[in-house]
Amino acid sequence: xxxxxxxxxxINFARKRSMWIVAFCTGCGGIEMxxxxxxxxxxxxxxxxxxxxPRMADLFLITGYVTPKTLxxxxxxxxxxxxxxxxxxxxxxxxxxxxxxxxxxxxxxxDKYIPVDVAIAGCMPRPEAVMDGIKKIMDLIETGKADxxxxxxxxxxxxxKNQDELFGEGWREKTARRWxxxxxxxxxxxxxx
Amino acid sequence: xxxxxxxxxxxxENGMELLPLEKDTxxxxxxxxxMATENYSLILKMDxxxxxxxIANPGFLHRGFEKxxxxxxxxxxxxxxLRICVPEPDVPEAIxxxxxxxxxxxxxxxxxxxxxxxxxxxxxxxxxxFWMMGLSFKLGVYTAGQWAxxxxxxxxxxxxxxxxxxxxxxYTIPGGxxxxxxxxxxxxxxxxxxxxxxxxLKDFDNLVFENYITxxxxxxxGVMDKKFALNEGVTGPNLRATGVPYDVRRADPYLLYPExxxxxxxxxxxDALARALVRRFEFEQDLYILEQLLDMGPPSGPYKVDxxxxxxxxxxRVPAGDAFAxxxxxxxxxxxxxxxDGGNKPYRVQIRGPSIAHGIRVIEQLLVGxxxxxxxxxxxxxxxxxxxxxx
Amino acid sequence: xxEEVKAxxxxxxxxxxxxxxxxxxxxxTVRRERRLEFKVPADRIVDFLRTAKANGFELLLQITAVDWxxxxxxxxxxxxxxxxxxxxxxxxxxxxxDEARISTVMDIYPVAETYERDAHExxxxxxxxxxxxxxxxxxxxxxxxxxxxxxKDFDMLGYxxxxxxxxxxxxxxxxxxxx
Amino acid sequence: xKMESVKIAPEExxxxxxxxxxxxxxxxxxxxxxxxxxxxxxxxxxAEKYRGFHTLNWKTCIGCNMCGQICPARAIExxxxxxxxxxxxxxxxxRCTFCQFCVDVCPTxxxxxxxxxxxxxxxxxxxxxxxxxxxxxxxxxxKFSDYRHPLAKIEKxxxxxxxxxxxxxxxxxxxILGYGLKxxxxxxxxxxxxxxxxxxxxxxxEKKE
Numbered sequence: 001x002x003x004x005x006x007x008x009x010x011i012n013f014a015r016k017r018s019m020w021i022v023a024f025c026t027g028c029g030g031i032e033m034x035x036x037x038x039x040x041x042x043x044x045x046x047x048x049x050x051x052x053x054p055r056m057a058d059l060f061l062i063t064g065y066v067t068p069k070t071l072x073x074x075x076x077x078x079x080x081x082x083x084x085x086x087x088x089x090x091x092x093x094x095x096x097x098x099x100x101x102x103x104x105x106x107x108x109x110x111d112k113y114i115p116v117d118v119a120i121a122g123c124m125p126r127p128e129a130v131m132d133g134i135k136k137i138m139d140l141i142e143t144g145k146a147d148x149x150x151x152x153x154x155x156x157x158x159x160x161k162n163q164d165e166l167f168g169e170g171w172r173e174k175t176a177r178r179w180x181x182x183x184x185x186x187x188x189x190x191x192x193x
Numbered sequence: 194x195x196x197x198x199x200x201x202x203x204x205x206e207n208g209m210e211l212l213p214l215e216k217d218t219x220x221x222x223x224x225x226x227x228m229a230t231e232n233y234s235l236i237l238k239m240d241x242x243x244x245x246x247x248i249a250n251p252g253f254l255h256r257g258f259e260k261x262x263x264x265x266x267x268x269x270x271x272x273x274x275l276r277i278c279v280p281e282p283d284v285p286e287a288i289x290x291x292x293x294x295x296x297x298x299x300x301x302x303x304x305x306x307x308x309x310x311x312x313x314x315x316x317x318x319x320x321x322x323f324w325m326m327g328l329s330f331k332l333g334v335y336t337a338g339q340w341a342x343x344x345x346x347x348x349x350x351x352x353x354x355x356x357x358x359x360x361x362x363x364y365t366i367p368g369g370x371x372x373x374x375x376x377x378x379x380x381x382x383x384x385x386x387x388x389x390x391x392x393x394l395k396d397f398d399n400l401v402f403e404n405y406i407t408x409x410x411x412x413x414x415g416v417m418d419k420k421f422a423l424n425e426g427v428t429g430p431n432l433r434a435t436g437v438p439y440d441v442r443r444a445d446p447y448l449l450y451p452e453x454x455x456x457x458x459x460x461x462x463x464d465a466l467a468r469a470l471v472r473r474f475e476f477e478q479d480l481y482i483l484e485q486l487l488d489m490g491p492p493s494g495p496y497k498v499d500x501x502x503x504x505x506x507x508x509x510r511v512p513a514g515d516a517f518a519x520x521x522x523x524x525x526x527x528x529x530x531x532x533x534d535g536g537n538k539p540y541r542v543q544i545r546g547p548s549i550a551h552g553i554r555v556i557e558q559l560l561v562g563x564x565x566x567x568x569x570x571x572x573x574x575x576x577x578x579x580x581x582x583x584x
Numbered sequence: 585x586x587e588e589v590k591a592x593x594x595x596x597x598x599x600x601x602x603x604x605x606x607x608x609x610x611x612x613t614v615r616r617e618r619r620l621e622f623k624v625p626a627d628r629i630v631d632f633l634r635t636a637k638a639n640g641f642e643l644l645l646q647i648t649a650v651d652w653x654x655x656x657x658x659x660x661x662x663x664x665x666x667x668x669x670x671x672x673x674x675x676x677x678x679x680x681x682d683e684a685r686i687s688t689v690m691d692i693y694p695v696a697e698t699y700e701r702d703a704h705e706x707x708x709x710x711x712x713x714x715x716x717x718x719x720x721x722x723x724x725x726x727x728x729x730x731x732x733x734x735x736k737d738f739d740m741l742g743y744x745x746x747x748x749x750x751x752x753x754x755x756x757x758x759x760x761x762x763x
Numbered sequence: 764x765k766m767e768s769v770k771i772a773p774e775e776x777x778x779x780x781x782x783x784x785x786x787x788x789x790x791x792x793x794x795x796x797x798x799x800x801x802x803x804x805x806x807x808x809x810a811e812k813y814r815g816f817h818t819l820n821w822k823t824c825i826g827c828n829m830c831g832q833i834c835p836a837r838a839i840e841x842x843x844x845x846x847x848x849x850x851x852x853x854x855x856x857x858r859c860t861f862c863q864f865c866v867d868v869c870p871t872x873x874x875x876x877x878x879x880x881x882x883x884x885x886x887x888x889x890x891x892x893x894x895x896x897x898x899x900x901x902x903x904x905x906k907f908s909d910y911r912h913p914l915a916k917i918e919k920x921x922x923x924x925x926x927x928x929x930x931x932x933x934x935x936x937x938x939i940l941g942y943g944l945k946x947x948x949x950x951x952x953x954x955x956x957x958x959x960x961x962x963x964x965x966x967x968x969e970k971k972e
Contacts, residue, residue, distance in 0.1 A: 096857025
């Protein structure tokens with residue numbers, strides 16, 4: 001039996017240097033992603049890259065404000081990610097609502113719904129600030145302090161309760177079925193013609 | 194082997210409703226977690242790799258701006274409304290300011306007009322660079338995308354110097370602009386940048402717009418004709434690519450545009466290639482306009498209206514009435530309709546983003562019959578910007 | 585310069601006169617250069633827009649709904665643009681607030697379908713004949729059920745407080761803040 | 764001059780010819796210097812008036828709440844501090860959009876801003892305190908030239924005392940009496956002349972805590 005704890009520093013180092021990002025522009029901060037990923041700021045130096053599939057990604061960037069409709073997808077995507085997973089929240093909006101503090105369709109405290117590891121100030125944060133946040137998250141991974149994914153598992157009831165409170169019970173099924181009548185109903189009409 | 198009917202019956206017995214699946218078609222949820230759609234979703238019904246039916250599903254970025262604007266003073270709405278169009282946030286600033294200027298009956302000073310025009314043109318150039326980046330990535334020409342993103346940074350630096358922020362400038366305000374030009378050094382830098390980008394445009398041509406692969410990828414997909422485009426409210430380069438020479442800068446001139454010389458590109462085909470070429474030519478023209486503006490030089494004078502109400506911003510009141518202002522953004526005709534009831538907050542603000550026409554009905558119809566691999570390209574060639582739709 | 589402005593003014597008057605000849609039920613004015621304004625009764629809006637489209641107003645830019653709470657009316661503003669005349673035109677019509685119904689203009693400007701869905705979602709205006717009104721648009725189903733709208737009587741702050749539970753710095757007396 | 768008519772570009776100028784060979788021309792970029800800014804090792808130059816964190820001259824602030832009125836995000840809360848005659852703005856960077864309208868409207872130019880823009884914290888309550896602060900005077904912020912937020916830690920005590928620990932180890936301590944526009948009950952002894960009957964009515968800002 002191998003004691004994996006011995007290898008933990010090595011594993012953490014590997015995790016730190018190969019963070020893949022879920023390519024999900026959830027808000028306005030998404031516009032700073034292309035400069036970050038491309039030649040100017042070049043995040044690939046840190047072994048990071050945007051990845052279309054959440055199944056292969058480690059880092060979730062919440063780029064700005066989150067609307068309930070997006071939050072549903074964020075939660076589903078977040079749950080799809082494999083386990084050591086980290087969340088970085090950009091800017092003011094996920095923290096305390098930002099300029100949308102009174103908007104009926106923007107989440108005020110993201111931490112109630114999914115665990116967040118690192119927060120960056122700014123509206124929107126400059127790429128340098130995002131890189132600083134990423135450096136911070138790397139440090140946290142190395143020291144084993146980035147434990148948002150553990151918190152999500154441990155306090156799943158709390159998060160689930162908040163999510164259900166906001167969206168109503170059974171929102172996952174409802175969201176998936178919402179469009180089916182419109183896809184099928186039209187189709188039937190066409191066949192009749 | 195269970196048949197489909199048996200499955201359906203079994204599901205019914207268990208209290209579920211299964212839909213009769215059709216042969217060979219399947220539903221594909223395209224987005225919002227997708228690189229090409231930018232938080233916007235398409236529900237596609239596919240037959241093999243062909244799209245049979247498409248439904249647009251917007252609303253992921255809806256924050257209710259039009260309602261929020263009714264709760265904030267006139268002036269602060271600038272900091273709010275510019276979030277409607279993220280790639281070129283100066284456009285919502287400008288249209289809102291122009292509408293408020295009209296309500297106030299202000300004639301904006303010449304220097305402010307020059308600065309506004311320059312800022313709008315810079316925004317257009319950087320938005321076109323952003324679009325070039327997107328198109329190159331979707332075509333698989335990653336090199337050109339890297340260039341475009343890097344060149345856009347030069348404009349970001351200029352904006353930063355002028356306005357104090359990289360993306361959300363919050364610069365154009367009712368009555369003028371917030372700050373003066375930092376000095377001649379900035380103008381020199383702008384000229385250098387324009388020269389530089391003009392020089393680099395040749396490389397873009399070589400790699401993207403004169404590339405055989407681009408033509409094979411773009412030619413003949415997403416075709417719309419003139420009548421369809423007009424009926425569907427298509428504006429901007431997408432409309433010009435179908436043969437209608439409609440440019441707000443000429444059709445409804447604002448700011449300094451009547452004094453500037455530029456050509457409006459028009460093509461007949463209306464396919465993705467025509468749209469790309471029209472945008473490319475407009476990019477060149479925008480650089481030319483910037484050169485003209487720099488040759489003109491900023492007129493001397495104040496950079497904003499001298500009005501007592503601009504000193505006590507929270508109590509800034511606007512006389513009752515309504516006004517409509519629109520400008521030509523890279524995506525199309527961007528308009529703002531502002532209603533005031535004489536209070537210190539707007540009574541109603543409606544922003545008309547061009548993508549509300551492009552992103553719903555046009556997409557739904559253009560995608561029918563397209564291949565799945567072409568969907569991102571068609572989206573990109575229309576330059577669909579989801580925040581415009583959702584607001 | 586001055587003559588040119590005058591010239592386009594007279595051009596606008598000409599357009600208004602031409603349109604009003606064909607649609608005598610409407611009233612039209614020239615607001616300023618390249619801004620026309622028409623007022624049309626709600627039941628003739630389809631006829632008027634059909635006339636307008638036949639006379640060079642090719643583009644429908646937006647349908648704006650404005651809620652006039654005091655008058656108890658909802659104003660619909662059809663923003664038209666004419667490429668051939670080079671002018672913008674606002675076609676205004678008023679509906680009673682309680683029963684906001686108007687027939688759709690989808691068959692004249694197909695793009696109106698989208699704008700009407702928008703106006704239906706946020707201002708509860710029913711456009712008769714639009715098949716997609718009930719289709720999911722921007723708001724989620726749970727928001728629609730509780731009646732989120734942009735009408736003036738929608739208590740946004742109260743709704744936000746109920747929905748998100750947490751709103752600090754919100755209970756202070758309103759006088760302190762203009763917002 | 765006014766150009767009424769649209770000048771349409773000739774079609775051959777708009778069109779391009781597809782080519783097999785021209786894309787190869789971009790191989791020349793192999794021999795060019797990369798544009799990348801290697802961030803941890805290099806530094807970017809921020810524009811002179813970049814809209815970053817706020818500064819506040821505590822001596823000239825008159826507590827007029829113009830900043831609180833103009834703020835689109837309502838990030839500014841007037842804070843009564845022991846020893847100060849008028850309230851000072853407390854800015855919440857969980858709300859602030861860095862529009863700096865508050866700086867524009869400040870009648871005495873007490874509120875200002877610096878270029879510093881980096882504030883990164885873990886998402887923990889004690890670290891998120893950093894996002895909510897009464898801005899310090901400019902010279903205390905300008906001491907740090909690496910564009911970071913000047914504070915390392917904010918310590919809050921039961922009796923309303925707040926201790927700002929700057930990143931160079933120096934400390935800045937004051938006592939918060941309450942929030943809102945009206946002077947809180949704790950501040951009553953100071954303006955003894957007028958607030959005799961005012962102490963009955965509770966301060967609206969205070970009940971938040």
